[in-house]
Amino acid sequence: MPDHEPERPSWRCHCCAAPWPCDPARHQLAARMDRIALAVHMWERLDHAVGDLPAGPPTELFERFIRWTH
Template identity: 40%
Template structure:
């Protein structure tokens, strides 16, 4: 199952390992992050990234919460 954003279709998350559909990189890869930052409202992106992180936590039981935060939320913009 792939998570898709209308402008980041080429960089979709492939579950359950949460890799990028464009290769073996972890999703969101740098290109997916850039596309999401350019095309998604910052507050909406932060909310969606939190949702992705929660879903990934179920699939990636060997990844620590700190690693999940770094991967899914640390790069999103402050929506304040």
């Protein structure tokens, strides 16, 4: 089974085409690292996504990338 990784610059999952991180990606990431490492990892991804995606509401990407790690 391929990993649920994001395509850039669309930030859709290249496996299931959902906005990344899709549910399977969240499960895979949470299984792979502890909560702190996960939060750091997702902040790094968020930083890249902010540069790739058109500007939207400031909370939108936070909700999508970070909120679920808490």
